Amino acid sequence: MRFETAPAPHVVAGFTVPRVMFPVLLALVPVAMAHVAVLGPGLLLQLAVAAPVALGCEAAALAVRRRAIEPALRDGSVLVTAALLALCLPPYLPWWLTALGTAVAVLLGKHIYGGLGYNPFNPAMVGYAVLLISFPVAMTRWPPLGADLDWATLARVTVHSFYTGALPADLSWDAWTGATALDALRTGLRQRLTMQEIRAGAPFDAIGAAGFVWLNLAALAGGLFLLWRGIARWQIPAAVLAGLAIPAAIGHALDPGTHPGALFHLLAGSTMLCAFFIATDPVSAATSDRGRLVYGAGIGFLTWIIRRWGSYPDGVAFAVLLMNLAVPLIDRYTIPRIYGHAPD
């Protein structure tokens, strides 16, 4: 009797890339819900543009490169890119900018390097950075985060802005945008205000950044779900959070007048989204466990630097991209000791 032959191993665990990516999408649901609750329905509109554009760009790029389209569309990675980008965009952003950012992320962030597995930079952050640099005004318009926010009108404003790039005639941007806590921190510090004075402004609540606290807690919940399911590993998130919190705590201890504390930083902007979902993109991250600690700590530290002294409100995107650049160097110096080899 004859049999097929194949090299060992003959049995594998059957754990596939799609099975990694879809739990990641699931874990983003809490932060998406918090996003909609706090910032209005903009995220849903952004997703409705980003997801099809991402899939379309992926398919087009694969077709041009003469690669199989179907398995790549099914692996879910491009949807994760679209979702992460949408979660970072301001909800008011007009649809063509969202489409542009998504196309940049997928085409210039990913396929120009050879597609999944070969991109040195985090594709979503490439798209975000290009939009932020090219369209700084549209990219920094966030809804005001007051307690007396009317969600229904916010929804109307968001939809109008999304389709036209402008507000309904009876409304003005001044009334419908507000500084985020990180904006307030940056501009306040520039005006030589103290933390107490900055905190007296609207976007702060008892713990820290009003509204964004809930987004961060929801992202943290999703991230802990991934850790619990064994989809993500602790090294990068822990290092990002430590790399941000430790300098923040030291700065706060030395000069509380100009440094918000660690808790503020951990729960402001997109800290948790970055720690658990963005920095953890394995393709563009360092690859050994030790390397990932260095990589994550670098992202956290750079985020703190950029938030405190940089000219952009949230440093996450640039911190990630800068550390992406450092990955080959980190990998080169964090090779684990091989069995039987002397320690370096």
Added chain:
Amino acid sequence: MAARREFAPGIALETHKQAAMQSRIAPAPAPAQAFVLLDQGDGRHTVPCVRVGERVRLGSPIACADTDAGADLHAPVAGRVRSIGVLERVPDAGHAIIIDNDGSDERDPGFEPLPPPETLPPGELIELIRRGGIAGLGGALFPTATKLAQARARSIAHLVLNGAECEPWICCDDALMREAADDVVRGAQLMLRASGAKRGTIAIENDKPQAGEALGAALAAVGDARLALVVLPAVYPAGAERQLLTAVTGLEVPEGARPPDIGLLSQNVGTAAAVARLARTGEPLIRRVVTISGSGVARPCNMDARIGTPIAELIGAAGGYTGTPRRLWFGGSMTGRALPDDAWPLTRAMNCIVAATDADLVSAASVERPCIRCGDCARVCPAGLLPQELHRGVRSHDESLLERYGLADCIECGCCDYVCPSAIPLVERFRQERVAMRERLAAASRATEARLHFELHERRAADLEASRRREFEDARRRARDHSADGG
């Protein structure tokens, strides 16, 4: 000294051993024809020392190793040598000696109990083990006598008996330890004597409690203070030589070195039992315990089978096939080799034969995708490698990168393949790259290679010529005798 935690990784594999452990080891029927492959699976060719038509008895030497790195082969049945040559009906099996079994099982005169080993000088004990053709039954088939002699020359301190059968399906050693624990312990004592080791440790995994009890009882019965039993966690690949030695002794075998260099010697428990049987009865290595299993086999079991029995017959003895077996492999599912045909005969290297159906293989069918550097492979690598980086090096044939990331240190256990979410055949790529690197190296010294090739060719031609002349002389003598009788 505690084992080094940093190399503890590996995988807790789903076990498939229970099916074959339902019954005791059954003797497999002797084959009508035994097909003894000259290469038993270690890549060492042996030279036949019998002629076609010659009658051999059970245990007669039939092929001799020409170096210390090979082991002699003995007749697994009594009968007449039918043919010597390429085994035509089995693709890729190579050369074999085919013996027609006359069913008498008449023993070779050399097949006698040894003198009490305690009275033998170790050197002589090693020589008897060499003559018995004993080789490592864990699968590597390295000649036991050579290993013991090397150990003795290095005055090694610690013998480790490997009873950590870590691959799914394989349970021949588990069965042997349960049913012949006395032989394992006796074999350990003989190996201590032969190697000069001060102490011996029998290492098993914690999924074999009955084997542990049997060994414990056997150890208590002999009361040898030099021997101990150690139970390790059942994690694949606990039974890989270096990983096992590190787990038992806490010592790492350094890069480029071998276990004797750090005073260690490892042997498989089945090999120990074979040594004990050789001492007790004089039986050379003509049979082994083999697990016949997989969803494609009607009655999975462990069998005591003669070397050279066609696999089809062994599976027939296990109730035949059931369902639609798709792949047939010997060894474990992680490192075993797929066979194209069940006409292959049993070799000494075959500790397990699995006929796998789709039910066993279902998860193996997956599309290969690009590496996403998730690092799951590095997390399970027992050698502490970064397979994702080696994969990068293989793609670019970057030899300096491959050296930096330790391609040479890969033990080909398959853990990385097992967990890879992109279904990349990493080990196969590494193996091919090693071959390619060796070939590049060989191309660099082609002159030497060509000379060796020529010398081998010359020797084979001379051997052939000599055997032809002998046959011719024999024939002429027979003809002369015949005509003399007739005249």
